[in-house]
Amino acid sequence: MPTPLRILALSALLPLAACAQGPAQPPLAEAPLAGARIGGDFTLTGEDGQPVSWTDFNGKWRVVYFGFAYCPDICPTDLQRSSQGLALYARDQPQLAAQIQPIFITIDPERDTPEVVAEFTDAFSKDLIGLTGTPEQIAAAAKAFGVYFAKGEVNEQGAYMMDHSNVTYLFDPQGEPVSMLPTDQGAEAVAAELAKWVR
Numbered sequence: 001m002p003t004p005l006r007i008l009a010l011s012a013l014l015p016l017a018a019c020a021q022g023p024a025q026p027p028l029a030e031a032p033l034a035g036a037r038i039g040g041d042f043t044l045t046g047e048d049g050q051p052v053s054w055t056d057f058n059g060k061w062r063v064v065y066f067g068f069a070y071c072p073d074i075c076p077t078d079l080q081r082s083s084q085g086l087a088l089y090a091r092d093q094p095q096l097a098a099q100i101q102p103i104f105i106t107i108d109p110e111r112d113t114p115e116v117v118a119e120f121t122d123a124f125s126k127d128l129i130g131l132t133g134t135p136e137q138i139a140a141a142a143k144a145f146g147v148y149f150a151k152g153e154v155n156e157q158g159a160y161m162m163d164h165s166n167v168t169y170l171f172d173p174q175g176e177p178v179s180m181l182p183t184d185q186g187a188e189a190v191a192a193e194l195a196k197w198v199r
Helices: 004-020 074-092 114-122 135-144 187-197
Strands: 043-045 051-053 061-067 100-106 129-131 149-151 162-164 168-171 177-180
Touching: 043 135, 061 074, 074 100, 074 187, 100 114, 100 135, 114 129, 168 187, 177 187
Parallel strands: 061 100, 100 129
Antiparallel strands: 043 051, 061 168, 149 162, 168 177
16 A cells, blocks of 8 residues: 555656646637538549548548649648648657648649649658549539639640649548648647647
8 A cells, every 4th residue: 555655746746747748638619610611522533543532531630731733832832831740740649640641632633633643742741642633523622621723824835823722721530620720830830730639
């Protein structure tokens, strides 16, 4: 049986153990996007040319970004920061990080074939899954996720830019929206936002 002195010593350690776990996470019901009508089922084309549906990721937290492989600056910056943020989070919480699936969905299916998307996503993370599809499929998915995009003017060489909203969404394992990851604030801010909600 522990002595009174040992009980006192153990009780003194309890507050330290609680502090080591960090601040308590707020309930998901208080998440910024809780209850928002963002997201929904889709069937698109994966990097291997096979169909991929939103429900295929059930049970996983999801980080979703819409962009295009020929984007010169914004898309690469956002994806780099979100990938680095996830890597930072994985360093502290490897088991929870393993439950997060990052997903890139092109808004330029005319140029972004499965092969192009695969090469693009691999430049940021081996875990980042790239999806493409028909123009109709991409338009439907973008609408469901509240993403704006439009094709720019085509120049004499046939090149063009894509105008689009740049939002990085976090979804829970049921596919419900939770928050927007602050890629504009850097990788550390992304990691902090993941730590706030992923459980």
